[in-house]
Amino acid sequence: MELEDFIQKFANQFDDTDASEIKADTKFHELGEWSSMLVLALIAMANIEYDVTLTGQDVKDAETVEDLFNLIKVKLE
Amino acid sequence: MVDFNPFTLENKTVLVTGASSGIGRSIAVACSKMGAKLIITGRNEQKLDDTLSLLHPNSHVKVICDLTDKNSVQLMVEGLPKLDGVVHCAGIGQRLLCRQLSEDNVDIVLGVNFKAPVLLQGELLKQKKINKACSIVFMASIASWVPSVGNAVYSASKAAIASYAKCLSLELAPRLIRVNCISPGMVWTDFIKYESILESQLKEDESKYPLKRYGTPEDIAYLAIYLLSDASSWMTGSNVKISGGEG
Numbered sequence: 001m002e003l004e005d006f007i008q009k010f011a012n013q014f015d016d017t018d019a020s021e022i023k024a025d026t027k028f029h030e031l032g033e034w035s036s037m038l039v040l041a042l043i044a045m046a047n048i049e050y051d052v053t054l055t056g057q058d059v060k061d062a063e064t065v066e067d068l069f070n071l072i073k074v075k076l077e
Numbered sequence: 078m079v080d081f082n083p084f085t086l087e088n089k090t091v092l093v094t095g096a097s098s099g100i101g102r103s104i105a106v107a108c109s110k111m112g113a114k115l116i117i118t119g120r121n122e123q124k125l126d127d128t129l130s131l132l133h134p135n136s137h138v139k140v141i142c143d144l145t146d147k148n149s150v151q152l153m154v155e156g157l158p159k160l161d162g163v164v165h166c167a168g169i170g171q172r173l174l175c176r177q178l179s180e181d182n183v184d185i186v187l188g189v190n191f192k193a194p195v196l197l198q199g200e201l202l203k204q205k206k207i208n209k210a211c212s213i214v215f216m217a218s219i220a221s222w223v224p225s226v227g228n229a230v231y232s233a234s235k236a237a238i239a240s241y242a243k244c245l246s247l248e249l250a251p252r253l254i255r256v257n258c259i260s261p262g263m264v265w266t267d268f269i270k271y272e273s274i275l276e277s278q279l280k281e282d283e284s285k286y287p288l289k290r291y292g293t294p295e296d297i298a299y300l301a302i303y304l305l306s307d308a309s310s311w312m313t314g315s316n317v318k319i320s321g322g323e324g
Contacts, residue, residue, distance in 0.1 A: 036226075036278070037174065040173070040174055040226065040227045041174055041177065043172070044172075044174065044177045048177070057276075
């Protein structure tokens with residue numbers, strides 16, 4: 001699991017946010033497009049792409065894109 | 078007080094699917110306390126044993142069965158006695174946005190929530206396991222008319238089973254067999270706790286219910302008792318909403 005690849009998949013969940021706006025240190029809760037629907041989208045992404053179960057709280061607690069990446073990495077171990 | 082209990086389930090044999098947890102377990106327990114003999118099914122033996130230990134003692138039977146497996150269902154039905162009540166409770170949920178749905182997601186949810194109860198019910202009828210004046214109950218949901226994000230296939234599966242039940246009620250009416258649906262609002266069970274929604278979001282949603290709370294499994298079980306008992310003899314083809322006023 002590579003960070004760059006993860007960022008790309010993460011960015012792909014957004015429709016109106018340009019992928020260039022999403023980086024490892026992006027505080028994604030502050031993005032204009034952020035909504036509770038994206039929580040569901042990210043939970044499903046983690047499940048489909050990495051077979052990892054995230055909770056809504058996990059997504060809420062992660063501050064940056066990399067935080068979420070690291071959490072999934074830990075759960076993968 | 079006179080000895081008056083129109084809701085008794087004494088001398089009734091009742092099959093409850095999905096009895097290993099949540100609403101199904103609660104219905105099994107409540108029915109046993111009303112005097113019914115239970116046949117409980119589920120996939121998880123440990124959890125089904127836990128349910129069995131909670132039942133008011135009688136000659137209850139547990140059957141481990143994956144209701145999506147045709148051969149297992151046929152075998153299970155062959156071993157069943159004649160039934161006075163059936164509660165189709167086994168169900169599955171998922172939260173996925175429409176754009177994320179895969180063929181598997183659709184197949185699994187419709188398979189468990191619609192296809193499995195339809196085929197089980199067909200097998201019960203084919204093998205003549207349904208007594209005259211039996212009461213059949215399907216677990217639907219207010220989700221079939223109350224939309225929520227990520228719940229599309231689940232909602233559709235519950236609408237499907239509710240429509241099926243209405244047709245079945247017509248076909249079985251000549252033998253006084255009754256078919257009804259229960260459509261609960263949100264009920265506090267593991268089913269919703271594992272839905273990957275924030276508990277705080279659930280609490281907020283709960284506060285919007287007119288009666289200010291989600292249901293308990295017992296709330297639903299008491300309605301099931303009514304529908305299974307002779308008290309509801311004139312009721313068939315109904316879909317009863319029980320939701321603290323929501324929906």
